Amino acid sequence: MEFSSKVLEKAVNEISQLPGIGKRTALRLVLHLLKQPKEQTVFLSQALLTMREEIKFCLNCHNLSDVTICEICSNKNRDHKIICVVEDVRDVMAIENTGQYRGVYHVLGGKISPIDGVGPNQLNINSLVKKVKSGAVSEVIFALSSTMEGDTTNFYIYKQIQESSIITSTIARGIAVGDELEYADEVTLGRSILQRIPFENAFKNY
Amino acid sequence: MEFSSKVLEKAVNEISQLPGIGKRTALRLVLHLLKQPKEQTVFLSQALLTMREEIKFCLNCHNLSDVTICEICSNKNRDHKIICVVEDVRDVMAIENTGQYRGVYHVLGGKISPIDGVGPNQLNINSLVKKVKSGAVSEVIFALSSTMEGDTTNFYIYKQIQESSIITSTIARGIAVGDELEYADEVTLGRSILQRIPFENAFKNY
Structure with a gap:
């Protein structure tokens, strides 16, 4: 040009x-x-x-913030014993938007991806492991996307915290609300059958 | 959000x-x-x-420039009697890129488009008409896109300069070089047959 x-x-x-x-x-x-x-x-x-x-990164959860400890981490009404592990601020915004989560977050800042040159040391993993080992945590919820990178990252973190006596969970995968079964991919549909839940739980609100 | x-x-x-x-x-x-x-x-x-x-607009052709008279307008090797009328700087860049044009430009800054609130007074039309009427111009080439707005703008300008004894021309419309006839739209193909040119002219270089 x-x-x-x-x-x-x-x-x-x-x-x-x-x-x-x-x-x-x-x-x-x-x-x-x-x-x-x-x-x-x-x-x-x-x-x-x-x-x-x-802009600052919250010293506690590494989310983007205007102050050193973000609003969520400094909110006393939230359950600080439950930590939801996400990739970045967009996922925090998406989950906050549902209004269904009252715990806190831990923002990794990416996913392990050797092809992009991102290893565990570039991510905020050590501080999460430390937090878990300190005994202040009762549950870790993995909420990374279910891609190869997401699964690798989940597994890497899981391996490091599995010996702590805490609950580890992952967000439910399945057919999206409103979706037609016939257009769903077979992996998702297969998982949603294997991981079926009691009918009365489906409409439960927290 | x-x-x-x-x-x-x-x-x-x-x-x-x-x-x-x-x-x-x-x-x-x-x-x-x-x-x-x-x-x-x-x-x-x-x-x-x-x-x-x-950034400045060239005082002569209204093209974007770092100086008050742009490089093309101040180039003595170009033919200042031939003016190519274009919509904006992108068209100047596209035509310059071909290396086939040695005249100068006049940048309108848009097309007449009542739906977007753009009338003739928002465009650099008066200065073009003035230039043509001053007698310093021998040919005006219309090179706006052939949409309704482009055709309207062409016609509006043409009406104002048609009495001057200059040549007015428009860039050739037709099937693009390398395109398959069967996929061409019928208006373009129709025009390209009606406005056919002598075979020996097709490979002429200027």
Whole structure:
């Protein structure tokens, strides 16, 4: 791409380093910003800088937060003996959105994935194992996605905490509410039959 | 979406104001930036600000430029009597990329589109008409996309300059080089037969 302006080229190059955004999309975004009032670009640019400089990771659960101990970890009404292990802040948001969980979280910051160069040491695993071994935890719920990386990570953590006398559980896998059986994949359907639950439990609210 | 951090929420909200980027994509981009070195966010944010503050529109052709008269307009080797009318800087880049055009451009900055609230006065049409009427132009090439808005804009400009004794032309429409006839739409194929050209002209280079 030959640009008529160096500052334009630089902005396009920087934007196109974001994942899933190519040079053409970047140029489209820049041209959009040029058509908007100057304030929009100023606000966007400031919000990015402020976010990158001021955001913190909760010292306890490693979730993104504005303070050193996040709102969930400092909430006394939550059950701090139950820890839900998730990949990142998006999963915390998704689970919080259901309103069904009253325990706390532990955010790993990714999944073990040798192909992407992510090993156990890049993740917040040690602090979880330490927490469990300290005896302050009664249950660990694994809530990673059930991919090869997710299962590997689950298993790696499980191996390290299995000797502690705590409950380890994993979120239920099965046919999504509202889904048609005929379109479900066979692994999910198979598991949902093997792991069937008593009928009266299906509509239980916590 | 319930965010665990206000600065995170603000960054996501600003990014999701860009066209084609929703809140989920914005969150994905922000999480990516958080995993990268701080410099990447600083560079991105600075490039956007610099671009918005320093970019200029060429006083002659209205193309994006770092200086008040763009490189193409100040190039003495180009034919300043031939003006190619395009929608925006992307079209200039596309045509320049072919290496087949030695005239200059006139960038309208959009197309007449009542549904988007864009009338002739929001576009750089008057300066084009003035240029043509000054007598310094021998040919105007219309190179807008052949949509309803493009055709309307072409026709609006044509009406205003038709009395000047200049050549007005439009880029050739037809089957793209390498395309299969059977998959071509009928309007394009129909036009390409009606507007057929002498065989020996087909491989001519300028």
